[in-house]
Amino acid sequence: MEKISESVKKKDHDDKIRGSALYVDDHVMDDMLYGKLLHSTKAKAKIINISIPKLPQGYFVVDKNDVTGVNRVHIVEDDTPVYVENTVEYVGDPILMVVGPDFKEVEAILNNIIVTYEEEIPVLDMTKSDTVFFNYNYEKGDIDKALKEADCIFIETFQTGYQEQAYLETQGMIAYPHDGRMTVRGSMQCPYYVYGAVSKALGYEAKDIQIIQDVTGGGFGGKEAFPSILACQVAVAAKKANKPVKVIFGRREDMEFTSKRHPSISTYKVAIKDGKITGMDIDVLFNSGAYTTLSPVVLQRGLICANGVYRIDNLRVVGRAVKINTVPCGAYRGFGAPQTFFAVEMIMDHIAKEIGVDSLEFKEEYIVKQGDSTSTSGKYHFHVPLPEMIDQIDKLADYRTKRKQYINQAGRYRKGIGMSLFFHGCGFTGSGERDFIKAVAKIKKNSDDTVEILVSNSDIGQGLKTTFSKIVGDTLGIPYEQVLINNPDTDLVPDSGPTVASRSLMTVGELLRRASEKLKKEWKAGEVQVIEEHFVEPDFIIPFNLDKFKGDAYPTYSWGVNAIEVEVDTLTAETKILGAWGSFDVGVPIDMNIIQGQMQGGFLQGIGYSSMEQMSSNDKGMIRNNSFSDYIIPTAVDVPNLVTEIINNPYSHGPYGAKGAGELPLVGAAPAYVEAMENALGADLNKIPFTTEDTMNVLQGVHK
């Protein structure tokens, strides 16, 4: 193990385990008011009237009329309202906020507000949407020729459902005005995203906005863009009140009305000639919900991954993110990749079965190698360690043997094992890092020779405070304890970009390493020194052009192999997970325990995504399962010990060889799980979550 990988005690361990870490709801300010949002109960309607009861002294209502800047939350585009104008577009669209000194009274007032709607017919089925928010296409080779010359064309459609992040700490913000400025603090991943959005909504100059990330109880992407919306709402309320205002979402509110993973429908047409794949024609549809939010970027990533880890020379990928009148979907660990990796892994598995070849043997023939062209005609510049990772997992799980053994079982319990091969493109898609983010990182040496890290990336549990400190400390040759890092405050840190896309360690970590190298050379004991580093795109990158959808979508890739073994009880259709093994290539782990924690946590979220995490809206556009008792995430007794391993494959342009690690472990769980279910049930499956009821349908021979 590399020295950098040796685990240390996490910077945030003590406060959190002692219960003294302060999350946003733990902060109480003098004169603070409490707010609660009134959400639309209709999926599509005009608001005709809002009848507000007589309000007691100190209580008031905040709505679109109180927005002093632009009534839009800047995310990628600017269509999300801070407070709705005259129409509501989904059940949950925020109409107004009630604010006052006693929270119970605020709730009581809220319950007595009557909104009169003129209902319109909502569109709730993504296949029936009439509004395409985003549309991308790309091609390489000659797919039409391949289809024409094919012996047969394999066509199949795959569906994936919602996934709710279910962070243990719900969304929350406090805003307070002071000295002509507005400070917003709370649970978030991207302080500078919130900064930009709040300044636009208030109409304040950027210098009059301060955003502080509080200790954040989980994010997983659910706190990438959504906090900007809540922050704008709370800031507007605080400005009206001229007092601090705190809003903390209830669990049901959070589950029903905040952003989730995009459901998808993908149709693959695969040309087969002489038993070989000659081309793929792929159509991908993502359910964006009512507003655009992050859909363009999620769709981009999903499309880039559409042909998986396979070398497909004749390729066409067409993708759309469409509007329907349901909750806007956004970022969730994997960000579009889990959807298309599920589809491509399953179709490879089905084609193999059709041809009469073992699934893994079939897939292995097409795995890309270093030097191959990517889906978007970029290049795999670095070693692709999939073959050795497959061997590693095969040894750990005894995959190949079990896979053969489990074909054609009888008896009450049926076992199955499945394997998936996947990657995660490291960092922001395309040229975003170079053209939009333009990350700046700083380190500051104090006169007592402690060194403070100044970046806007947020530790949301994934250990950034620790890993950043290790990089700086190790490079400088000073003890870990001498490196300091606080939660980002935009008054104090530069914009080093958002905590998303598995970019923080690889991109910002590298900036910190370079800054540390400089400081080491220029170190003057006892003096205050500040070193600043700006992002420079590595020169091996083939620039990505979004219009043409061509080039290196990512500088490099993190690779993954998962195997999952299941046992189905044919009496009850319940599935027990007997084993789950994951091999993950993260370059070099900056801290082994932290990386293990990321792998195990992500893997389990992926397992939940495949099986028990089912969420849907009814014919009125309402999400019915909006609580922990109805939206089922795994408990400690639902899985065995997850076995996670890394493979050593240093990335030349990452700090100490590190690459993106946070999202990778979730991406491949679903196809591994569903392949295992296919092995156990002897049927072809094409949807996730694949639930107990779905299993029973197959067992009863009612397979749809």
Add this chain to the structure above:
Amino acid sequence: MVNFYKPTKLKEVLDILSKEVVTPYAGGTDLMIDPDENASYLFINKVQEMKNIVEDKEYIRIGAACTYTDIIENKLIPEVLKEAVSQIAAPAIRNLGTVGGNICNGSPKADSALIFFAADSKLRIVSSRGEKVIPIIDFYLGRKKLALEKDELLVEILMNKNGLNNYYYKKVGARKALAISRVSFVGIINTAGDKIIDCRTAFGAVSDVIIRREKIDAIFIGKTFEEAKALKDKYLAAYEQEIIPIRGRVSAEYRKTVCMNLLRDFLESNGI
């Protein structure tokens, strides 16, 4: 006007119930999910007469305010009840929730009630006017409708001591902990020599009320195993008619299939 009462003796409890409009509060794990701000709680978890577990000649008498943890940790409790109760929710809920609360919530998903049904348990219901002991099956009048007057309180459950050893129990939920039952089933068979002398089953979470059909189970009573095998189809067909799952989050077809599968497996595992 909202009041709160904390009696320590049963007599006090009954007195309050006869005079005031109160909500009895034992464990609180159902009440506190969506509490009524205007409810006056009658806290009964310090009433010792409701927290005992004793045995007499016929019965194990379980105080209604005994928590699930009390049940699991007590030597007198039959294994079948322990097994069902130990799969309720999670440790923190089991430390608070009571069997009385489980029964009086009136839900067909009540995991302990399923066992009490199968064991033909009796409920001792008391008020300041007197007391009555009724079979649990008579306590449930329909979905969430109980034979319980406003001034009455379930104080004790009388469970048969014997004949519950050879049991088959299965709870099917959405996951292995913190799961509300989608289907629950218990089956018990006793033999003497080559004859079946007792057969009792119950199905939970499928209908408005836990399904207990003594008359159908009686098909096997007094029969030899050979005779029972010959009657198996009749028995299964009878349950096929009786089990009509109500609509829920999970489909009726799924739950019906699971019920019949478990019933068949219960018979087969007993050699029928």
Add this chain to the structure above:
Amino acid sequence: MIKFNLNGKEVISSSKENERLLDVLRNEFSITGVKCGCKEGECGACSVILDGRLVNSCMVALGNIEESTIVTIEGYRETKRFDVLDKAYASVSAVQCGFCIPGMILASECILDKNPNPTEDEIREGISGNLCRCTGYNAIVKAISIAAKEGQGLW
């Protein structure tokens, strides 16, 4: 006015008797180590130890804990047993976002208090009511197992 013992001190609450213990602890006594994750008894973030047993404080009405003893992380962190768990959790970096952790620590205590040498299954059962979204549970289970070994004699 409800009298109870909070982390070793006799206190009197002037909150309403039908208030959730969770809210009373956080709002009246500023015990912010007890977290609110769902308010429905489904996640365990609000776990406290009531008369020696693990409970979800969101499910407990104040009126029901008169004369009882409540231990939260604020009290438990002063004990030697906590030190053992602290070291064990730190050694495997089991603390990620931290929101489930105060509840997990109290659940860990309740497991070991009842069973100083639990099997992995018994550990998982003991934390089955504490949801964690970050860790996948492996590290937490390992931490409790390490604490059981290292804390011989304490439990």
